[in-house]
Amino acid sequence: MAIIPGAGGNIANLVAYNEAKRASKHPEKFGTGLPEGLVATESSNNVTVAGSMVPLLTLGIPGAPPDAVILGVLMLHGLRPGIELFTVSGQLTYGFILSMALSAMVMVPVGLLGGRLIYKVIFKTPYYFLVPTIALATILGTYGVRNSHTDVVLMLVLGTLGHLLKQLGVAPAPVVLGLILGNIAEMGYVQTIFSGQASQYPFLKLFESGLSQILIAMTVLSAAWPYLLALRQRIQARKASPTEDRHE
Amino acid sequence: MNREINTDIASGLIGLLLTGLFYFGLEDVLWMSIIFPEVAGAIMDLLSIILIIKGLVKPSRSPVFKEGSNLRWIVTGVLFFCWVMVMPVLGFFVSTVLFMSLIVIYLARARTSVTIKKILVWVPIVIAEVTFFYVIFTRFLYIPLPEGMFF
Numbered sequence: 534m535a536i537i538p539g540a541g542g543n544i545a546n547l548v549a550y551n552e553a554k555r556a557s558k559h560p561e562k563f564g565t566g567l568p569e570g571l572v573a574t575e576s577s578n579n580v581t582v583a584g585s586m587v588p589l590l591t592l593g594i595p596g597a598p599p600d601a602v603i604l605g606v607l608m609l610h611g612l613r614p615g616i617e618l619f620t621v622s623g624q625l626t627y628g629f630i631l632s633m634a635l636s637a638m639v640m641v642p643v644g645l646l647g648g649r650l651i652y653k654v655i656f657k658t659p660y661y662f663l664v665p666t667i668a669l670a671t672i673l674g675t676y677g678v679r680n681s682h683t684d685v686v687l688m689l690v691l692g693t694l695g696h697l698l699k700q701l702g703v704a705p706a707p708v709v710l711g712l713i714l715g716n717i718a719e720m721g722y723v724q725t726i727f728s729g730q731a732s733q734y735p736f737l738k739l740f741e742s743g744l745s746q747i748l749i750a751m752t753v754l755s756a757a758w759p760y761l762l763a764l765r766q767r768i769q770a771r772k773a774s775p776t777e778d779r780h781e
Numbered sequence: 782m783n784r785e786i787n788t789d790i791a792s793g794l795i796g797l798l799l800t801g802l803f804y805f806g807l808e809d810v811l812w813m814s815i816i817f818p819e820v821a822g823a824i825m826d827l828l829s830i831i832l833i834i835k836g837l838v839k840p841s842r843s844p845v846f847k848e849g850s851n852l853r854w855i856v857t858g859v860l861f862f863c864w865v866m867v868m869p870v871l872g873f874f875v876s877t878v879l880f881m882s883l884i885v886i887y888l889a890r891a892r893t894s895v896t897i898k899k900i901l902v903w904v905p906i907v908i909a910e911v912t913f914f915y916v917i918f919t920r921f922l923y924i925p926l927p928e929g930m931f932f
Binding site: 659660661662664665666668669672673676677680682685686689693696697698700701702703715718719722723726 | 788791792795813816817820821843845846854857858861862864865866868869877880881884885888889891892903906907910911914918922924925926927
């Protein structure tokens, strides 16, 4: 997921969480601090760091906010992502890649030694201290991105709305995915509509490419999959029921 | 109290309400910029209507707000909003110490008896925690935090 240009780093942990939930024997317990969910999101979060460097160093497309910071530092030092980064400035770039491998290895002892300690500290912290601390971290994180107080207010309003929707059975993860992928979807859609202005129906341009046809088919199939499964089960149950009647 | 509602209809109505709000916001937007929001709004409208129809055809009621205390949730939420709203007036440090202490005291009431002695322990912990984050952000990360009437 991380090597997908533009979005990989941001969505990988959400996708990992969703897949862990789908594969779990207790999906209803997700969201309550179940280790499976935490391991899925946190391990994918670490894995994406290296993967997201592929589109960043080759195409100059950051997949997550930290990648954008690295891109900024590279540009500041006159290093342009692309072939030159691996040829002219190869020594620096390969050193950077090796340092990432080293940091991944260091993560093992840090995780093994520090993980237990951090777990114990968090577990023993009373919830009435944890709640405002988490709120403080979210406020600082939101404010730190653009130094905007309005962003913090917006975060609180959307957080409240997210809580209400969660109570109504609307999962927050797809909403967050929509927020992240919205920019990419908008750019692609508007470009396609503009390029199809010459025809009477510009939106038909969306279905012209073979790749987009495959993607649309896969999207429709994945959306319809639960209903197809339910239909199949119903047909199988109907086939089985006359036999049972005969036995009775 | 048993709180059960038809979540399909409720989610559909919230979806329609949100798209309605977005449509009002789109009035002054140029036609080139409006292309995608209109499509996204139309898709959201369609899905909301499907949810409402599903809720009417196959009505099912699900429990909502069943975990925890709703009053505690509302009061904590209001305190969060007040915290953020007074931040530009009192400044980050003062408002955070004040409201974090209030939230800790309020939430602790549900689990333990709150005494002056305990408050005298909790408040310095909150001050130490806020100071830690304040120093990290302003001195090391060079991110200026909101300043108010004090600093």
